[in-house]
Amino acid sequence: MGDLTLREALASNRLEAFVRQEEARGVELAHGSDLERALALLIAQRRSKLLQHRLSFQVDQRQGDLVVTSGDFCAVYFKLSDQPQLILRRRSDTDDHELLARAWQAANDKARELGWIV
16 A cells, blocks of 8 residues: 555545654655645644534523533523523623534524424
C-alpha cells in the first residue's frame, strides 16, 4: 500500500494518519501545503468534538419546568397552556450565544418528546 494522499485521508476520515505519515517522512510544514491543510482540518475537527462534548446538555422536568444544565450553565424554561412555545424563566449569566441557542434547542427537543409542543 502506497502513501496516503490528503484526498484519500479526507475521504476515509483518516486525517490523523495522514499527518503522522507526513511527519514521519520529514515533510516540512509550509504555507499552503497538504500538511498545513490537514493539520488545520484536524484541529477544526477536534475543536468541534470538544465543543459538542462541552455543550452536552442534561434536560430534566421539574414541577412543570424544563431545567437545562451543562457544566456551570443552567436555564429554566416553562410553557403556558395558551402559548405554542417555551418561555425562558431564568438562566445563568452568559454572553455565549451558541450555548444559549443549543440550550434552547435541547429544551425544545425535550418539550416535543413530552408532547408539550408540536
